[in-house]
Structures are given as C-alpha cells and as structure tokens.
Amino acid sequence: MLLPTTLVGSYPQPDWLIDRARLAKQVPRVRARDLWLIEPEKLEAAQDDATLLAIRDQEHAGVDIITDGEQRRESYSNRFATALDGIDLDNPGKTPNRTGGSSTVPRVVGPIRRKYPVEVRDVEFLRANTGRMIKMTVPGPFTMSAQCQDDFYRDDEKLALDYAIAVNAEIKDLFAAGADIVQIDEPWMQSRPQQARLNALKRALDGVKGTTAVHICFGYAAVVKDKPSGYSFLPELERSAVNQVSIEAAQPRLDLSILRQLPSKTIILGVIDLADPDIETPRTVAGRIRAALAFVPPDRIVVAPDCGMKYLGRNVALGKMRAMVEGAALVRAELA
Secondary structure, eight states, X not given: OOSOBBOSSBOOOOTTTBOHHHHTTOOOSSOOGGGBOSOHHHHHHHHHHHHHHHHHXXXXXXXXXXXXXTTTOSSTTHHHHTTEEEEEEEEEEEEEOTTSSEEEEEEEEEEEEEOSOSSHHHHHHHHHTOSSEEEEEEEOHHHHHHTSEESSOOOHHHHHHHHHHHHHHHHHHHHHTTOSEEEEEOHHHHHOTTTOOXXXXXXXXXXXXXXXXXXXXXXXXXXXXXXXXXXXXXXXXHTSSOSEEEEOOTTTTOOGGGGGGOTTSEEEEEOSOTTOOSOOOHHHHHHHHHHHHTTXXXXXXXXXXXXXXXXXXXXXXXXXXXXXXXXHHHHHHHHO
C-alpha cells in the first residue's frame, strides 16, 4: 500500500487509568507510580484493557500499522530507562531539560546493563490482539544518556554506548516476539546536535534484522510551544543503518525541502498538528502529504502525527487519527 498510516507511538491513556491532569504537567524521567489510579495488584490487567482500547481505536480509524499506544508507560522513556542495572532508583539526580528548567532523572551509579526484556510481553500482547502490522517503540541510547545524572562513567560516549547495548538486545527480542517495525525514539539528537553521537545509534542497530525507525522531534506540543522550522541532524541519519526517519512537520510548518537530505530513507511524515485542539479536515491532511511529494516519492512516505498523542483528549486524538487516515486515502486515490 502507498502512504500507510501509523502513530508515532503513544495514544491517550484513559482517565480511569492514570491521573491525566497531573501527567499533563510533566514528562516523567524516573518512575511515577503515584500517577496510576489503579491499585498495584490490578494495574497490569487495567493496562491490558487500556491497550485493547488503543488498538481498537486505531483499527476503527483505519490505521495500517498499529502500536500499543504506550498505555503501560508514564512516559516514552522512563519505563525502559529505570528497568536497567546501574541506576539508583531511590536517589535520583537532576539535569537541565529542553525548556530551560531542570528535571528529576535516573542517577547512574554503575555499569548500565539490561537485566531482562522490558517490552516483550507488550509486543506479544499487541501481536495477539491485532492482525495488522505492528510497531513497538524504545527510547534511544543518546536520549537516555542525556536524561540521566552520570555519577559513574564520567564519559558521555561510553555511557551512551552502554545504553546502546541494552537497546540493541531489547530490539532483537522485540523482533523475535513478533514486531514488524521497531522505532527508536531519539528526540534529544535534535535538541543537542553537537553532542549527539551516531556511534550509539549504530551500536543499537548492530546485527538487527528487521525494519527500524528513528523518531526525532522538537518535543511534545503540550510542553514545547515554539518550534524551529528546520532540522539540524538529518544528514547524519542518512548515513545510519535505520530504515525510516520520523519527522515532525505539521506544527513547526517544516520547510519540506529538507527531506532531500534523506534520499534513501522512508519518511514517517508528521501531518497532524498536536498543538492545535481543532481536528484537521482530511483535505488539510491531504494537502500536507501532497506538499511532501514534491521532495519524496510516495513509496517512501508513511503518514503519521507529528509526535506521540498521549497529551490529547481521547476524542480529539481519535478525530485527528481518522482525519489522517482519510487524508492519506484521498492522496492514495489520486495517485492510483
């Protein structure tokens, strides 16, 4: 199919599952178990139910490549990052965040090692509950290395490479468990391009057999309001082994000529503005897709929102998702 549709990863969690009002004020880097509204012994079953809702919403909207909506996560990164050896969970650290403040983050006190597969049950549950293609997301090694206080390595590259080894093992297990696509979330590559290390991404993909994606963005629309109109780290990604690159294009009104810098990659094109509470029309979405076709052929475009949808209301997210699917169908029909 030309112009398949997908989510970047997350979908709104139900109001009965998590304290959405408190979640809206933060992107947790350490565990935030007090956000969950379900008692611990029933939480996994409740998260399964929420995942089924996310899957069915995507299917009913007509999305082609399904995610689990990241219903079991307090943020895109913290569930994996805090499951690793080498982290002092009881005494977290502090780092500057992307908005000029500081964040409470994992504190590294020893070698970063993966103790066990973190998301394998998640992908098995997703695989068992949809017949469509599925995608799982994992936080990237550079982003995790930027979201921690390093009291052990004192060497940024060694730290990122050990995170990469952990991510590499996780990706291989996710493919073995049934994932069709695994996406590495690396938003901090965009925010810190001078420090970003492609060696870590290369190590995370070493020996991986399967379709891989990397998501880079300017931050959640709920948190970051003013965004640049161009990316600074695309040529480096063109030289990487990743198959797909997820680009935020709608909210920042991206100059799409920049996509020429990725001549061999499939573009996961952001066509849904997550800062706008109004639901796009399919015609608006189709126009955003057509604009990209001036620089990328249709067989190298996957249609998606700009970023994760978790901070939207469910009705808004569902409406935007339907508009995305219908807009892609309009352009697909024109191409046919």
